[in-house]
Amino acid sequence: MPVTNYGVWKARAAGSIVESHADDRRSPHLSLYYHEDPNANPDFDPSLRDDNNNIPGFFRAAINIKSGHRQDSRLVYWVNGDFEQHRMAERLDNLPFGFRPLRGATDETRGLDYIRGNLFNTPSGRRLFHDLPGPDNDIIEVLQPEIDDIVEKQADIYLFGARFGSNDGIHDVHMNQGNARQWKNDDGVFQDGGLVIHRKDSNQWVGIFLAFASQAVHTDNRSGHAISSMTWDNFLLPDIIENAVVIKEAYVNPGPGQSRSVTLSNLMNRRVPLENWTIHSSAGGRQLLPLDYILAARGTELFEVPDCPLSTDGDIITLVNEEGLKVVGVSYNRTQGSRQGSPIVFR
Known part of the structure; x- marks a missing residue:
């Protein structure tokens, strides 16, 4: 069955904590902490984090920065710096702060779809490992500056994914279809995760989208299951920046x-x-x-x-x-x- 509690959360980012290779080798995350009050600027104190990575007074987005796939742990990273040109931007701008469930057939109730939504320039994706020596060659060094910037500039953020059963955060902030067999039950269409940013000072909209290199490029229009063996790793041109x-x-x-x-x-x-x-x-x-x-x-x-x-x-x-x-x-x-x-x- 598709992911449960899927929707979009409009909020303001307050801070983040990223897990390096030394912190977690198997399933590291970037935790993005956020709140729902556009008129507030609460103090963010990472020392208050508990054993579940929660911080009192904030919601948490658990963003995967490494795949659990045994043969390929890389993520694929896309950025659309002109997201204001996408018709979804206007709809998002009119949303109230908070979480909104998405599960429907109309433009207003549909979520993201990496294959059908024309969200980004597909060949521009970068395949990135979790944590490597050297500059600008892993997901931490590429994603963290974007997160730091939206915190500093008090940008509006729109987190797409699955709300926790405890309602205090969101996960599955990545592509949720075309999965390898172990995660096939999460497949679905128009239920992909992602992060859309609206920098109010410059009126710039940016979309950040993450997939696993092992996920399929072609999926069934109803189930979201893979219908070919081509993965993002096969599809994307070699990226000389990765320096593996x-x-x-x-x-x-x-x-x-x-x-x-x-x-x-x-x-x-x-x-x-x-x-x-x-x-x-x-x-x-x-x-x-x-x-x-x-x-x-x-x-x-x-x-x-x-x-x-x-x-x-x-x-x-x-x-x-x-x-x-x-x-x-x-x-x-x-x-x-x-x-x-x-x-x-x-x-």
Whole structure:
């Protein structure tokens, strides 16, 4: 059966708490705390949080920032910065503060639908892991600044999802159809979760939408069940920003007893096959990585690159996958390249 207690909650954000990899490896959330009084600005004190992540005086939105799918824990993240152009914006603006149930066939009673609602530019989605080293490459670093901004600017927010049975918050703030078998019972149409923001000072409307990379792109018009095996992971173009495998360092000017090499690091919690991956230099050098090599989860490995000369005057090093698509690239200058016997470390 579809998710229960589905609807939209109009409110004002007050603060947030995000769970990192160290806090919760299995099912981390971003907790967004909010209230229903547009004329109030209550003090937000995260130290008052109880064992269930509740804070007295506030409602809580439990926003998933990692999938429970064993093979793919990534989320897909879309932003529509021109949501005022969607016909839903005017309807939302007229809603009173509080929770409104949504379960109907008309525009006024329907909820969000990622497949049928034309809510965003579908190919623009980014597949993001929960918590990775490096800037702007995981869901925390992408989502948290948006949340901080709506708190600071006292924006109106519209949370779509399923209200808790205790009525003190909302969850399922993500796509709720095309689920893998374990969550198939939650499937339905026009019941997807999401966050719509209205910044009153600039009259800007922004929609933020989250799905799991393992969810299906095509679903049945009545049940919301998957009708093809294509998932968001299959559908979206490769995103070179994710940097799941990165170039950690390189010896471009090796000293006595050293070899020219490039060191790769896997930032993910799963192994990555590197068969037919290659390392390139800007001058056309090309080093094929060892056949059948698999880079361990969170592993680091040094690869000698005798077939890929790296200039001491500065160069660009690019890692390319088996499909010929760029995974990551780094560059260095003449000063870095002239230091013999020391690796160039890339951040």
